[in-house]
Amino acid sequence: xxxxxxxxxxxxxxxxRKRIRKEMFYRFFCRIPVLFLGGxxxxxxxxxxxxxxxxxxxxxxxxxxxxxxxxxxxxFLSCRKYQKNSLPFTYKEFSIENxxxxxxxxxxxxxxxxxxxxxxxxxxxxxxxxxxxxxFVIIEPENEAKDSTLxxxxxxxxxxxxxxxxxxxxxxxxxxxxxxxLIGWIFISLLGTGLVVRSALPYNGKLSWFLQEMKNxxxxxxxxxxxxxxxxxxxxxxxxxxxxxPGRLCLATSFSLHFRPDGxxxxxxxxxxxxxxxxxxxxxxxxxxxxxxxxxxxxxxxxITNGVYEEEKDFNMLVAGMEAAPVKETVEKWQENEYxxxxxxxxxxxxxxxxxxxxxxxxxVLEPADMLWGKRSLSGYSISVYCPEKEEITPYRYLFLPKExxxxxxxxxxxxxxxxx
Numbered sequence: 001x002x003x004x005x006x007x008x009x010x011x012x013x014x015x016x017r018k019r020i021r022k023e024m025f026y027r028f029f030c031r032i033p034v035l036f037l038g039g040x041x042x043x044x045x046x047x048x049x050x051x052x053x054x055x056x057x058x059x060x061x062x063x064x065x066x067x068x069x070x071x072x073x074x075x076f077l078s079c080r081k082y083q084k085n086s087l088p089f090t091y092k093e094f095s096i097e098n099x100x101x102x103x104x105x106x107x108x109x110x111x112x113x114x115x116x117x118x119x120x121x122x123x124x125x126x127x128x129x130x131x132x133x134x135x136f137v138i139i140e141p142e143n144e145a146k147d148s149t150l151x152x153x154x155x156x157x158x159x160x161x162x163x164x165x166x167x168x169x170x171x172x173x174x175x176x177x178x179x180x181x182l183i184g185w186i187f188i189s190l191l192g193t194g195l196v197v198r199s200a201l202p203y204n205g206k207l208s209w210f211l212q213e214m215k216n217x218x219x220x221x222x223x224x225x226x227x228x229x230x231x232x233x234x235x236x237x238x239x240x241x242x243x244x245x246p247g248r249l250c251l252a253t254s255f256s257l258h259f260r261p262d263g264x265x266x267x268x269x270x271x272x273x274x275x276x277x278x279x280x281x282x283x284x285x286x287x288x289x290x291x292x293x294x295x296x297x298x299x300x301x302x303x304i305t306n307g308v309y310e311e312e313k314d315f316n317m318l319v320a321g322m323e324a325a326p327v328k329e330t331v332e333k334w335q336e337n338e339y340x341x342x343x344x345x346x347x348x349x350x351x352x353x354x355x356x357x358x359x360x361x362x363x364x365v366l367e368p369a370d371m372l373w374g375k376r377s378l379s380g381y382s383i384s385v386y387c388p389e390k391e392e393i394t395p396y397r398y399l400f401l402p403k404e405x406x407x408x409x410x411x412x413x414x415x416x417x418x419x420x421x
Contacts, residue, residue: 016088017079020136023128024078027119028071030181037064038185042192049199049207082136090126090138096165101129103137112137120166127162218242219296222289227341228263228328232319235268235297239287243299246274246282249315252304255343258388261331266291266338272315273307281307313345317381321400324363330385330396340388342395347382349397359383359398360406380405 028034041064048057091103091110101112112131119130126140141159199205202212220242224234239245249272257268269288276282284304289297322341331339349356356378358366380399387393401409 013088016086016138017083019128019138020082020086021079023119023121023130023136024075024082026121026178027078028075030178032177032181034071035181035184035188037067039188040064041068042188046192046195046199049196050205052206078130081134082130085134086136090140092139092141094139094141094162096161101162101165103139110135110137114165114168117166122163127159127166213300216301218299218301219294220299221295222265222297225265225291226263227257227259227265227322232322235265236319239285239297239299243285243301245285246276248275248277248279248309249273249285250275250310251313251315251343251345252284252307255315255318255341257341259339259341261335261337261339263328264291265289270315271303273304273309275307275309279309281309310345314381317345317400317402318343318383320361321359321381321383321398324359324361324400325383325385325398326363326365327385334387334390334393336387336390336393338388340384340386342384342386343382345381346379347397347399348377348379349382349399351378353397354394355396357396357398358406358409359400361400361403364406365398366406366410 041061044057044060044064047053048061087108089105089108091105093104095102095104099114101114103110103112112129112135116131116133117129118132119128121128126138129137129139131137139162196207199207200211202208220238222235223238224230226234236245252271252273255268255270258266260266267288267290270286272285272287274282274285283301284307286300286303287297327341356367358378358380360366378399380401383398383400384395385398386395
């Protein structure tokens with residue numbers, strides 16, 4: 001029996017708190033200005049997702065968010081205040097005398113001056129009231145008052161009289177457009193959600209590109225930033241902190257790197273295709289770095305859906321060639337502020353061009369003047385060292401060859417079979 005009474009009391013309290021939250025929601029959010037604010041918010045959310053325009057949209061959204069946060073804070077504070085100060089009763093009887101409303105249930109009664117009311121709303125069964133002192137009252141009058149000391153009005157007469165007194169107090173009736181406003185909230189929310197989702201579809205808006213970047217873009221710090229000391233293997237080591245590179249890499253475009261006289265890397269960019277040991281395509285890697293913009297390497301994945309391995313564009317030959325190339329000694333001849341490395345893979349040059357030098361993985365060099373035959377063309381994995389800002393300075397092209405191929409060039413005068421097959 002006691003358990004049943006406690007359960008009934010707990011149920012009544014929960015129902016009462018739920019009614020307070022519902023009424024406070026109507027009070028703070030079911031208003032035309034708030035609906036208009038919601039429409040502005042959704043419009044700028046869509047504009048941000050579709051077109052970007054951060055400087056235009058973000059300040060407006062921040063103002064809207066602040067206003068909504070204030071409304072939300074007032075909502076929670078009001079709910080807490082009314083739940084704390086009010087008894088979970090539904091009053092069945094009331095009386096009105098001058099400016100005083102008296103409500104009663106059983107032997108308990110409460111007096112509320114009309115001048116102290118802050119909120120009221122009528123619903124099908126009765127009326128909800130809230131005063132400035134933090135009391136919340138629910139009135140659901142019975143068909144007939146049980147106490148003759150209370151106003152002997154019946155049903156609709158009681159309601160109409162209370163409505164008349166409430167309207168006479170000058171309190172603005174709340175939520176008289178509750179249903180249209182709720183429908184408006186549903187409409188603009190569904191419309192705004194649909195437009196935002198549409199902007200997230202591939203290639204439909206700024207949001208789609210942002211999501212694609214989050215999914216496909218990795219960033220890692222360039223710790224090995226000195227070309228002389230760390231070579232290209234240092235860059236690959238930093239990249240593999242975020243992305244596991246396959247064993248076989250080849251160029252999809254080219255490799256370009258700029259550095260300072262002391263070897264500090266300024267920028268580089270390339271696009272690589274990766275393959276496993278069996279020659280199966282794994283993924284593509286668009287790699288870029290610019291010291292003036294960021295201290296991190298950017299790696300964009302999945303730029304190419306499939307690829308074919310091209311041995312003449314083997315990127316690993318560049319990595320090995322940079323270990324052997326005398327880059328520092330080469331650029332010291334020019335005394336400029338910036339130098340560059342350019343690699344396209346296997347290339348062919350005329351033997352009459354300047355600064356074309358064969359290079360082995362053991363750092364042995366062979367210049368055309370040292371050769372005993374009159375070869376018209378020279379070919380190999382070309383690593384160009386040049387001055388980006390001085391086109392009149394002839395670059396050095398180091399034609400890197402694996403040891404076996406380099407020995408063939410060095411030891412035989414008949415070079416016909418060495419042309420790239």
